[in-house]
Amino acid sequence: xxxxxxxxxxxxxxxxxxxxxxxxxxxxxxxxxxxxxxxxxxxxxxxxxxxxxxxxxxxxxxxxxxxxxxxxxxxxxxxxxxxxxxxxxxxxxxxxxxxxxxxxxxxxxxxxxxxxxxxxxxxxxxxxxxxxxxxxxxxxxxxxxxxxxxxxxxxxxxxxxxxxxxxxxxxxxxxxxxxxxxxxxxxxxxxxxxxxxxxxxxxxxxxxxxxxxxxxxxxxxxxxxxxxxxxxxxxxxxxxxxxxxxxxxxxxxxxxxxxxxxxxxxxxxxxxxxxxxxxxxx
Numbered sequence: 001x002x003x004x005x006x007x008x009x010x011x012x013x014x015x016x017x018x019x020x021x022x023x024x025x026x027x028x029x030x031x032x033x034x035x036x037x038x039x040x041x042x043x044x045x046x047x048x049x050x051x052x053x054x055x056x057x058x059x060x061x062x063x064x065x066x067x068x069x070x071x072x073x074x075x076x077x078x079x080x081x082x083x084x085x086x087x088x089x090x091x092x093x094x095x096x097x098x099x100x101x102x103x104x105x106x107x108x109x110x111x112x113x114x115x116x117x118x119x120x121x122x123x124x125x126x127x128x129x130x131x132x133x134x135x136x137x138x139x140x141x142x143x144x145x146x147x148x149x150x151x152x153x154x155x156x157x158x159x160x161x162x163x164x165x166x167x168x169x170x171x172x173x174x175x176x177x178x179x180x181x182x183x184x185x186x187x188x189x190x191x192x193x194x195x196x197x198x199x200x201x202x203x204x205x206x207x208x209x210x211x212x213x214x215x216x217x218x219x220x221x222x223x224x225x226x227x228x229x230x231x232x233x234x235x236x237x238x239x240x241x242x243x244x245x246x247x248x249x250x251x252x253x254x255x256x257x258x259x260x261x262x263x264x265x266x267x268x269x270x271x272x273x274x275x276x277x278x279x280x281x282x
Contacts, residue, residue, distance in 0.1 A: 092150050
C-alpha cells in the first residue's frame, strides 16, 4: 500500500484500521503493546493482525465484535469511523444499570428549557460523557441527547470437545445456564470444520479423543486462538503421567483438570481467562 510522501502513516491505513487505532488511543494502549493487545482481543496470531491492520486481509464481523467486547464498547462506536458523525463514547446510567453506549450530545440546556427523558453530562473528574435521567443529573450542566445507541454484550462462545457425548452435553448445559454460548463437538473432525467458519472465546478439550490424544486438536486451537482460555480434561492421573501433562499444559498454555471435574470449577477457570484478556496492556 502506497503512502503519500511526507504524509502521516495513518493516512495510508484502511478506514477500519484507523478506527481500531482510535479505539486503542481511547483505552491508552501504548504503541509497543498494540499488536499483542489485538492478538489477545481478537484471538489471532501476530501475522493475522498485521495483515488486517494493513488492509491485506479484511476484518470480518465476528472479529470486530470480539474487539468491541474486549474493550467494553458498542460495535457501532468502533465502526463509527466509517460514518461522518461517530458520536461520543459514554455510559448510560439508568435504574442502577451502567451500559457502554455512544451518544450524540446537542446544545447545553438552559435551566428554563424543557428536557427530554434523558440528558447528557460530563463526569466531573474524568470528563467522560454520561447519559442520565434529568433527576439524576440535577445540579450539573446538561446537554440535549440527539441520539444514543447501546448494544447488549454478546455471550462468550465456548467449544466443548469430548467423545463422550453425555459428558460434553452435561458441561454444555451448565455453561449455558451461566450465560455462555457453549457448543459440544464429539470428534476432532467436527471441531476442525467448525473452526473454518467460527471463532471461540474458550475451549474445553478431553485429552483422550477416541484412540488418539488431543495434541493435534490443541495445536490447531492455538494456531487459531493464541490467548483464549484452554482447559484440558484428563482421566485419573498417575505419577508416570505427570511429566507428560506438565509438558502439554506448558506447550499449549492450558489448564489441566482431572475427570470428573466440577463444571462450576471449569466455568470459574474460563471466567478468569476471559478477565485476563480484558486487562489493559501495560
